[in-house]
Amino acid sequence: MNAAHIWIIYRKELRDALRDRRTLISSIVVPTLLMPLLLFGVGRLMQRAVAEAREDVPAVAVLGAAGAPTLMSRLAVDARVRLVPVPADWREAIAAKRLRAVLELPERLEERLRAGEAAPAIRIFHYQGELKSENGARVAERIVTEHRERVVTERLAARGLGPDAVRPFEVRRENVAPPEKVGGNLFGGLVPYFIILLCFTGAIYPAMDITAGEKERGTMETLLCSPVARVDLVLGKFLLVLTGSLASMFFVVASMAGSALLGGVLLFGGPVPGAAAAAAGPAGLVPGALPTIDPLGLAGVFAMVLPVAVLFSAVALTVSLFAKSYKEAQSYLGPLIVVVLVPGMIAALPGTELTARTALIPLLNLSLVCKEMLSGSWPWGYIALIFGSSSLYAAGALALAVRMFNREDVLFRS
Amino acid sequence: MIAAHGLTKVFRDRRRGEFRAVDDVSFTVEPGRIYGLLGANGAGKTTTLRLLATLLRPTAGTAEVAGRDINLDPAGVRARVGFLATSTALYGRLTARETLEYFGRLHGLAPDVLRARIDLLADELEMHAFLDRRCDSFSTGMKQKTSIARTLVHDPAVMIFDEPTLGLDVMAARAVVRFVRACRDRGKTVIYSTHVMSEVEKLCDVIGIIHGGRLRDEGSLADLRARHGETDLEEIFVRVVGGEPAPPPLLPPR
Numbered sequence: 001m002n003a004a005h006i007w008i009i010y011r012k013e014l015r016d017a018l019r020d021r022r023t024l025i026s027s028i029v030v031p032t033l034l035m036p037l038l039l040f041g042v043g044r045l046m047q048r049a050v051a052e053a054r055e056d057v058p059a060v061a062v063l064g065a066a067g068a069p070t071l072m073s074r075l076a077v078d079a080r081v082r083l084v085p086v087p088a089d090w091r092e093a094i095a096a097k098r099l100r101a102v103l104e105l106p107e108r109l110e111e112r113l114r115a116g117e118a119a120p121a122i123r124i125f126h127y128q129g130e131l132k133s134e135n136g137a138r139v140a141e142r143i144v145t146e147h148r149e150r151v152v153t154e155r156l157a158a159r160g161l162g163p164d165a166v167r168p169f170e171v172r173r174e175n176v177a178p179p180e181k182v183g184g185n186l187f188g189g190l191v192p193y194f195i196i197l198l199c200f201t202g203a204i205y206p207a208m209d210i211t212a213g214e215k216e217r218g219t220m221e222t223l224l225c226s227p228v229a230r231v232d233l234v235l236g237k238f239l240l241v242l243t244g245s246l247a248s249m250f251f252v253v254a255s256m257a258g259s260a261l262l263g264g265v266l267l268f269g270g271p272v273p274g275a276a277a278a279a280a281g282p283a284g285l286v287p288g289a290l291p292t293i294d295p296l297g298l299a300g301v302f303a304m305v306l307p308v309a310v311l312f313s314a315v316a317l318t319v320s321l322f323a324k325s326y327k328e329a330q331s332y333l334g335p336l337i338v339v340v341l342v343p344g345m346i347a348a349l350p351g352t353e354l355t356a357r358t359a360l361i362p363l364l365n366l367s368l369v370c371k372e373m374l375s376g377s378w379p380w381g382y383i384a385l386i387f388g389s390s391s392l393y394a395a396g397a398l399a400l401a402v403r404m405f406n407r408e409d410v411l412f413r414s
Numbered sequence: 415m416i417a418a419h420g421l422t423k424v425f426r427d428r429r430r431g432e433f434r435a436v437d438d439v440s441f442t443v444e445p446g447r448i449y450g451l452l453g454a455n456g457a458g459k460t461t462t463l464r465l466l467a468t469l470l471r472p473t474a475g476t477a478e479v480a481g482r483d484i485n486l487d488p489a490g491v492r493a494r495v496g497f498l499a500t501s502t503a504l505y506g507r508l509t510a511r512e513t514l515e516y517f518g519r520l521h522g523l524a525p526d527v528l529r530a531r532i533d534l535l536a537d538e539l540e541m542h543a544f545l546d547r548r549c550d551s552f553s554t555g556m557k558q559k560t561s562i563a564r565t566l567v568h569d570p571a572v573m574i575f576d577e578p579t580l581g582l583d584v585m586a587a588r589a590v591v592r593f594v595r596a597c598r599d600r601g602k603t604v605i606y607s608t609h610v611m612s613e614v615e616k617l618c619d620v621i622g623i624i625h626g627g628r629l630r631d632e633g634s635l636a637d638l639r640a641r642h643g644e645t646d647l648e649e650i651f652v653r654v655v656g657g658e659p660a661p662p663p664l665l666p667p668r
Contacts, residue, residue: 008519012508019507218503222564224469225502226520227493408470409427 001235005228009236017206017240027205027244031198032251036259049131058100058136061086061093068109071147080139094127100136101126103144113151192301192370193344194256195249196363199309200316200340202248204333207241207316212329220411230405234317238401241313249305300373304383307390308366312340314397318404324413343367359385362393415603416443416466416572420475423461423627435461437627438475443605443620445571448598450618451607452651458627459607460499463576466605467497480571480603493521496565499576503561506550510541510560513549514567521568528567535563555586562593573597575606579613591617611647621647625655 017023060081065072075083086102093099104123106112112119122144126137156165214220223233316333323329340363346352347367354368365386372379404410423436436458443449453459464470466479468488477484480494504513511532518528536542539559544552549560565573575594579587594617597604608614614621615635622632631638631654635647642650652658 005520008516012505012512012516015512016505016507217506218501219505221469221499222502222504225467225492225495225497226517227489227522228520229489409425412464412470 002229002232005232006236006239009228009233010239013206013210013237013240014243017209017244020209023205023209023244027202027248028251031201031248032255035194035198035252036256040259053131053135056100056132056135057082058132058139059084059098060101060103060136060140061090061099062103062105063090064105064107064109067107067111068105070110071105071144074147075143078143081136081143091125094125094133097127097130097132100133101140103140190348191298191374192305192367193341193348195253195301195305195370196308196340196344196366197337198249198252199245199305200312200337203241203245203309203312203316204320204336206244207313208320208323208326208329208333210237210240211317211321212323213326215323215411215413216325224411231402234398234402234405238313238317238398241317242309245309245313249309297374297376300378300383301370304366304369304373304387304390307387307394308363310394311362311390311397314394314401318397318401321401321404322410322413347371354379354382356385360389362390366390415445415481416441416449416477416479416605418442418462418466418475418477421462421465421472421477422474423458423465423470424473434627436465436472439624439627439629440475441622441629441632443603445603446598446601447619448594448604448606448617450614450621451605451624452609452611452614452621453607453624454609454655457624459609459624460576461627462624463497463499463574463605463607466491467495467574468492469497493568494570495572495574496568496570497574497576498561498565498578500578500580501576504549504552504557504564507548509546509548510552510556510563511545513560514563517564518567523568531567531569532563535566539563554582555589558582558586558590562590570602572603573605575604577608578606579608579610611651615647623651623654630654 057079058081060075061084062072062075063086072083075081084099087093087099090099090102094102102125104125106120106122109119109122124137124140124144127133152166153163156163211220214223315336319332319336320329323332343361343363344367347364352358352364352368354365354372358368359365359382369379369383369386372382419440421436421439422434425433425435427433439458439462441449451459451462461470465472466477466484468484468491471488472485479491482490482494484491505516508516514532514535515528518531523531532545536545539562541556541559541563544556549557552560573594578590578594582590591613594604594606598619606613606617618635620632620634621638623630631641633641638647638650639645642653644650644653
């Protein structure tokens with residue numbers, strides 16, 4: 001191994017890559033601009049849609065209203081709903097969003113209740129999946145439930161009993177997790193998922209360009225004529241791919257952090273929403289404040305990602321070297337993105353825990369340990385095991401890349 | 415000097431099975447001489463030259479190139495060889511100067527030596543006008559000059575040319591031929607593969623006719639003419655490779 005050769009090759013590849021607009025745009029510029037836009041833009045849109053749905057006073061119609069004058073008078077004065085007459089085509093009206101929900105009351109409801117008969121169910125018709133219709137159904141159900149509770153209270157009172165008779169105690173939940181732990185649990189699955197994706201996409205573009213791209217352009221043979229050992233050639237190229245992978249991750253995480261800061265100022269009038277939560281003390285979150293991410297946890301995530309970035313870079317290099325052209329390399333590496341994302345998805349599923357077995361599964365182990373670190377817990381034994389096993393996989397992949405560069409049938413595949 | 419002894423290269427692939435691209439080829443090229451490797455497409459020319467440049471490893475046999483054994487010291491061979499082929503392209507995003515600097519550094523040239531060498535090559539090949547322009551904007555001629563300078567940057571003792579005029583226009587091809595001759599005149603050992611008879615007649619001191627991976631005949635143009643009783647090289651070539659393939663059957667008359 002010749003360090004000077006590796007350095008010469010790395011510097012040339014870096015200069016070449018920085019002049020390659022296609023690679024720069026796809027691996028750095030687009031994700032840096034797109035990710036915050038995607039995260040915050042989509043989040044903001046969803047927030048607005050939910051708020052709009054909640055502000056909407058749902059139009060509700062009632063079938064069988066004649067049998068329940070008391071309930072009807074309550075519905076009529078309740079500001080949470082707007083009572084409208086039942087149209088003949090009420091099912092279509094719900095589908096067409098002219099009506100949010102329809103209540104179907106059993107015949108002679110109140111008369112039967114007074115007689116102490118067991119009343120059949122009240123049915124609420126809504127359009128599942130349509131946000132405003134579901135909200136209308138929820139409001140209507142709440143009003144009917146409140147009415148039922150009043151009926152119960154009246155019945156109890158008639159027998160000389162208070163409401164405590166059916167509700168002897170209350171149940172309340174209290175949060176003890178500090179905001180960064182809440183953030184860790186909320187973002188723990190998401191952050192490594194993004195980082196894995198970025199590391200991989202950041203690696204594949206330069207990898208394709210300096211292997212399959214070089215073969216296609218005919219410069220690979222020129223380079224092979226030089227007195228450089230193949231292992232130096234691989235390592236110089238590998239370092240460039242690793243640089244691409246880490247740079248892509250760094251730029252996007254920085255741009256996301258910047259957007260979060262800016263978003264905090266714009267949305268909440270303060271620099272970091274979590275700061276308000278932290279100021280409120282460890283007792284819990286200020287209502288409406290966003291959970292924060294522990295910076296130490298984030299540093300841990302970056303450290304654990306390093307061997308995975310090495311693994312990705314070596315795999316991307318090996319796979320794209322095998323391809324005859326840039327296009328062929330794209331068709332090999334494109335589907336791999338999905339494969340890379342699956343362990344992250346599994347880790348995000350509730351109930352997937354860090355165990356000695358899952359600690360050995362590449363990518364899944366990273367996602368799981370990141371979740372732990374971001375929520376403030378540091379299982380050092382597992383951290384060592386995961387770092388060690390990831391480094392081992394990375395070394396294996398790098399050895400495979402070197403082997404691939406020594407294969408004539410791969411280098412001169414035509 | 416180049417001395418090949420029983421060079422053999424066998425490729426294995428799923429479709430064709432075992433395929434002997436080069437079969438027991440031996441020849442010698444002296445310094446200050448041009449050895450022309452003449453053969454049709456697929457005859458084994460490129461594989462032979464790739465073996466000599468250590469891009470491929472021989473299945474059997476060996477060769478000594480500029481005093482180094484291709485099997486024992488491949489990096490040493492590459493350090494003493496300049497290899498130019500149609501398949502050795504330039505980095506489009508680097509300038510001509512950066513290209514020469516890159517390969518010069520890989521050959522271990524000291525910065526001041528490299529600078530002087532680039533100046534000298536740019537003078538000789540008249541490259542100053544485009545030395546600091548990116549290669550992707552070059553005309554074919556500029557590319558050819560830059561490639562030639564790239565093969566010469568480390569002043570190799572042996573030059574290997576694999577069909578270097580393929581796809582070039584007349585003027586660019588003539589420039590290449592002139593350059594090959596200049597290499598010989600400076601005492602370099604030159605091996606030149608082509609299927610163009612006129613280039614061989616103009617350039618080569620010794621001609622080796624290769625067909626089906628085997629060296630079928632060898633000698634100077636005068637030797638070959640005398641041996642086959644024929645003055646036209648094309649006719650000699652056809653005779654050596656065992657005649658022309660049968661023409662396709664004529665269409666039946668309507």
